[in-house]
Every structure is written in structure tokens, then in C-alpha cells.
Amino acid sequence: xxxxxxLSVGIFVGAGLAALFMLAMQASNLSSISSDGFYEISARFxxxxxxxxxxxxxxxxxxxxxxxxxxxxxESFEAVVTMQVEDKYNQFPKDTIASVxxxxxxxxxxxxxxxxxxxxxxxxxxxxxxxxxxxxxxQIIGQFLFSKASENDNQGF
Amino acid sequence: MAQPLVxxxxxxxxxxxxxxxxxxxxxxxxxRITAVMGPSGTGKTTLLKLIGGQLIPDQGxxxxxxxxxxxxxxxxxxxxxxxxxxxxQSGALLTDLSVFENIAYPLREHTNLxxxxxxxxxxxxxxxxxxxxxxxxxxxxxxxxxxxxxxxARALALDPMMIMYDEPFTGQDPISLGVLVKLIRDTNHALxxxxxxxxxxxxxxxxxxxxxxxxxxxxxxxxxxRDEIMHSESPxxxxxxxxxxxxxxxxxxxxDSIEHQLMQEVK
Amino acid sequence: xxxxxNSLTRLGRGTLFLLKVLAGIPQLFVRFGLVTKQMYSVGxxxxxxxxxxxxxxxxxxxxxxxxxxxxxxxxxxxxxxxxLALVRELGPVVAALLFAGRAGxxxxxxxxxxxxxxxxxGLEMMAVDPVERIIAPRFLAGFLSLPLLxxxxxxxxxxxxxxxxxxxxxxxxxxxxxxxxxxxxxxxDVMNGVIKxxxxxxxxxxxxxxxxYDCLPTSEGxxxxxxxxxxxxxxxxxxxDFVLTAIMFN
Numbered sequence: 001x002x003x004x005x006x007l008s009v010g011i012f013v014g015a016g017l018a019a020l021f022m023l024a025m026q027a028s029n030l031s032s033i034s035s036d037g038f039y040e041i042s043a044r045f046x047x048x049x050x051x052x053x054x055x056x057x058x059x060x061x062x063x064x065x066x067x068x069x070x071x072x073x074x075e076s077f078e079a080v081v082t083m084q085v086e087d088k089y090n091q092f093p094k095d096t097i098a099s100v101x102x103x104x105x106x107x108x109x110x111x112x113x114x115x116x117x118x119x120x121x122x123x124x125x126x127x128x129x130x131x132x133x134x135x136x137x138x139q140i141i142g143q144f145l146f147s148k149a150s151e152n153d154n155q156g157f
Numbered sequence: 158m159a160q161p162l163v164x165x166x167x168x169x170x171x172x173x174x175x176x177x178x179x180x181x182x183x184x185x186x187x188x189r190i191t192a193v194m195g196p197s198g199t200g201k202t203t204l205l206k207l208i209g210g211q212l213i214p215d216q217g218x219x220x221x222x223x224x225x226x227x228x229x230x231x232x233x234x235x236x237x238x239x240x241x242x243x244x245x246q247s248g249a250l251l252t253d254l255s256v257f258e259n260i261a262y263p264l265r266e267h268t269n270l271x272x273x274x275x276x277x278x279x280x281x282x283x284x285x286x287x288x289x290x291x292x293x294x295x296x297x298x299x300x301x302x303x304x305x306x307x308x309x310a311r312a313l314a315l316d317p318m319m320i321m322y323d324e325p326f327t328g329q330d331p332i333s334l335g336v337l338v339k340l341i342r343d344t345n346h347a348l349x350x351x352x353x354x355x356x357x358x359x360x361x362x363x364x365x366x367x368x369x370x371x372x373x374x375x376x377x378x379x380x381x382x383r384d385e386i387m388h389s390e391s392p393x394x395x396x397x398x399x400x401x402x403x404x405x406x407x408x409x410x411x412x413d414s415i416e417h418q419l420m421q422e423v424k
Numbered sequence: 425x426x427x428x429x430n431s432l433t434r435l436g437r438g439t440l441f442l443l444k445v446l447a448g449i450p451q452l453f454v455r456f457g458l459v460t461k462q463m464y465s466v467g468x469x470x471x472x473x474x475x476x477x478x479x480x481x482x483x484x485x486x487x488x489x490x491x492x493x494x495x496x497x498x499x500x501x502x503x504x505x506x507x508l509a510l511v512r513e514l515g516p517v518v519a520a521l522l523f524a525g526r527a528g529x530x531x532x533x534x535x536x537x538x539x540x541x542x543x544x545x546g547l548e549m550m551a552v553d554p555v556e557r558i559i560a561p562r563f564l565a566g567f568l569s570l571p572l573l574x575x576x577x578x579x580x581x582x583x584x585x586x587x588x589x590x591x592x593x594x595x596x597x598x599x600x601x602x603x604x605x606x607x608x609x610x611x612x613d614v615m616n617g618v619i620k621x622x623x624x625x626x627x628x629x630x631x632x633x634x635x636x637y638d639c640l641p642t643s644e645g646x647x648x649x650x651x652x653x654x655x656x657x658x659x660x661x662x663x664x665d666f667v668l669t670a671i672m673f674n
Contacts, residue, residue, distance in 0.1 A: 029609055
């Protein structure tokens, strides 16, 4: 009788561990975190909008890494974003442009990389020179209204 | 006379506001059956638990086999308990183990005997209580009397020097009563045990006890050999032994008199 | 009914009791058979209710969320929301509540009855410590079982959500899983859920064995201790859930 108890407890523990394994591999991002190494590059932005640690880093829509840290440089008044990029994507030219984009109208923000044409490549700990800040909705609307208003003013005269 | 096996000195014990023992002194002689008797609710079971070290007295001491039970370290107390068997009123068998496993339990816990040795010992103990064929049953399949016999076999498993019986006769039919009386007497004499028997069944108890102690209202009211008690003139003893309704122990629960209570109704 | 001094006394007694139980755990590794036996009655026998409840909770979540999400055209995030709700909250919490009702009450009743029938005293008089042999294996079995049960609850719930969302309501299967794999973080979401269920397993098992051991050895005593186990451990789980959520996800 004790053998059958042991068997059913064994099945129970096995099922529990299988469930944990499923939660880890199928139902979370653990499987998409590559076991390969990463290299780090940084970029400075005037405004990062809603970018967060662990936001995606994408090239042509393909995820190649994630944001590792966000700091504020109080001397240059800029945000410094450190990114981890997977080792297998190490062919980015020096003049690559990093921009903060939004997926969809209200979606998450991510960093998009647009490769340039330089012969030299970005290495570990290098910095991207060309960046484009996040578009902040209020600023865009503000600019739009301002330009509309000035158009109207011009018509008035 | 030889050194008593159990010496109780100036025992005080209270549960909440209720005083159970109020200065009890008592000796229990080795090799004899000592009966502790008294009306229900006088803390006879509590006395056994105090001797076994399960309860701690408020004052006074209990010395068993030369050791002060309540001053012992845990390991020493456990070593002493292996020499004390206790038979609980309900039997206290482990309900999820068979009869065989119940008796094997203390052996498995405290000895390194092989399985075949344990098997023989269990069967010998069961044979002693006349239940060697019942070893495969579960406790729920036993009658009350059989459960007590199994519990006795278990209490004897470690060959103790003394056994404490808590109300062994309560709620038994005449046949199992006879069996239990015979078993207690025979095991005590055959194994040279010291037995402490707590009971309020006068006839059965007096038929096997060597010494008798009567406790009432926290005090020891009589102590002596069986013959002394049976011929005692004390009104306490007479009331208890003869089972009279009224006497030093009043028939009425203390409180307002009935006249007084009826008068209040009228008002 | 609730007297502050009495409650504090009980808390103190419960804590001292817990320390004794914890001290008894190391020697269980030599006698793991005792724990296996208890994991059967605590874990295996709770499995069925966990499977059924998990499946239905996942299915209902998918139905409800799909209704709301479809008004924004955001059905693709259905899997993500079902997964997050289960892994972070519902898995650990609902599994713990069911566990308290099914296994916790049974533990209390069993230990309480063993006390009422003098089995615990009997062990003590056989020079066997009932806390080591009876209580500690039950505590450890409960503590180990709940995280496994909670993981099974969440996994089954996600499958239930998948069934309703993808098979019945027409959400794209690829979108269902890719949203999950992109946005559910293993450490922040899954592991925090597991930590929650470990904490709950500890609390529920502790309350259950303490109430049983501390109950009045009568029928009413065992009955009211069993009720207290279910009520107190459910409240403790919900209260701790708030605290843990505030710490983990603030």
C-alpha cells in the first residue's frame, strides 16, 4: 500500500515541477532570453518618454536586446540608456541611429536601431552618437496647435 | 521497607481557579499494585500525568526511581518515560496504524532491533494479552476492551518497571472487565512490575490492589493496604467504598439551597 | 469575543510552537517516509479540486477579459492578461484558499482528534515527541505541497484560458503565446508568484497544525479549531497577499 502512496506522491511532485517548467519556458520570457552573451552599448537622449528597464531594443522590428539601465547625467542634462545586445547581432556600424519609438498608438515604448553606412562597427561599451528622443504626445499636439494658430494669424493679416 | 518507587511530596496543582491538589503526600511501593481512588473529577488522571512529567506541578515534587521528574532535562525525562508504561482510558492507539504496527512503534522508535526480532516481540506481547491473532486489524475494528488490551501490550513493549492504568475498567462489559482484572494482576506479578491504578470502580479495584489511596477535594483522605481500607472506620472511606449517596461528600452540588432558589422564583 | 491579551498570548504560543516544529524538521530527512505519507493526504488529495478550479478560473478569465478587450480591439493581449492574473495573483491566492479549506481543515481535525483521543499524550508517554513525529511531517508536507499546487493551478488555468480564447473565441494562437513570452517576466512575475505560494504554504500549514495541537480536546473544541483554521488562514493569506504584492510589484 505504501508503494502506491509513494507513486501517487511522485506523480504529484512531477506534475508540480512540470507546471513550474511550463510557467518558466512557455508562459514567460525565460525562453526568449538567449543564453548567449551580451555586449553593452549606451546612448544619450534628451527625453526617453516612457522607456523602462527591460524595454525591448529592436532593429527592423526584430528584438535584439533590452534596456539594462537608465541613468540621468546631471552635467549634460541628458538621459543615459545602457542596452544589452545579444552577441550574435554585433554588426552595427558606428553611425547607427537610436530612437525611442512607441509600438502602436498607446503601446509600450522601445528603442529602435537604424544602421548607418560606416565601415567601423559598434563594440562593447561604445556609445551611439546619433539619437532621436521620444515623441511626447503633448508636445506634438502643442506644436500642432501652435502652428495652426500661427497659420490663422497669418490669414488674419 | 524498601525505598518507595514513587514519592510524592507536598503536591500542589491548580487548573485555572480550580485547585486539584492541595498538598498531597504519597508513596508508591515497588512491586505492588497501588490503587488511587476517588470521586470523578478529583484529578486522578491528572496525578498520572504529573507522575509522567506531562504536567508540571505548581509546588512540591515527584520523585520516580530516585529522579525528580520535573527537574529532569528533556532527554533524561524521555529516558525515564521509557521505563514507565501508561495505559490510557481510550487506549490511545494510533488510529492510522494496525495493531501490529502500534505495538511495534515504541520498539522501532527506541531500539535497533531487526524486523524479525520486532515481529517476534510484538507477537509475544500480543500473546500475553490473548490477541495474537488480531495483529492485522486496525484500531477502529477493535472493541473498547480489545483496544485496552492492545494498549497494554504496547505499554509492555519496552519492558517498563512500572505501568500506570488510567480508568481501565470504565465502560466495560463484565467479561472484558474480568479479562482486564486478570491481565493487570497477572502482568504485575509475572513481570514484577509496579502498577498504579486509577479508578473509581470499587469492587474490581479492591479485588486486585495491594495498597489503596483515596483522594477527595485535593487532599489525601485515606491511605493503607487493602485490608486496612476495607475495614476502615473513616466516614470518607465508608462512603466511597460502600457507595452511599450522602456523607462527607455531599449529594448536592454546593450552592444556593433549593429553598432559597424557589423563594427567588416567587419574588 | 476577541480579547487583545488572549490574541497576543495565542500568537506567542503559536510562535513558540512553530520554533519547536522547525527544530523537528531536520531529522525528517532521515525519515522522509513520514513526509511522503503526509504529502499524499495533503497534496495528492487536494490535486483534483485544484485542477478543476484552475481550469474553470482560467476559462472564466478568458471569457471576461475577451469581452472587455474586444471593445478596444486588443484581443491579442488576452493570453498575456490571463497569464499575469494567474501567475501573480490568482494561482497563489486561490490555490492557498482551496488548500486551507481542503487540506488545512483536515490537518487540524486530524491532529485535534489525535489530541482528544489521547494519542498525542500516548506518544509522549512512549518517550516519543509528538511534535517531531506527528506535527513536523504534516507541516513540512503542507509547506512543500502548496507551491506545487499553485504552479499546477496556474498552468492549468493558462491552458483553460487558451482553450476558451483560442479554440472558442478565435484569438490567434501565435499572438496568445508571443504576447505572453514577450511581456511576462520570469523573475518579476513567475518567481514572485512562486515566492507568494511558498509564504502562503508556510502560513496555512502553521495555522493548521497549531490550531489542531492547541485545540480543546473535545468534539466542540476540534470543530471550532477546524473553523478557525479555515477562517484565520484565509484571512492571513489575503492579508499577506496585499503586503507581498505591495513589496514585489510597487
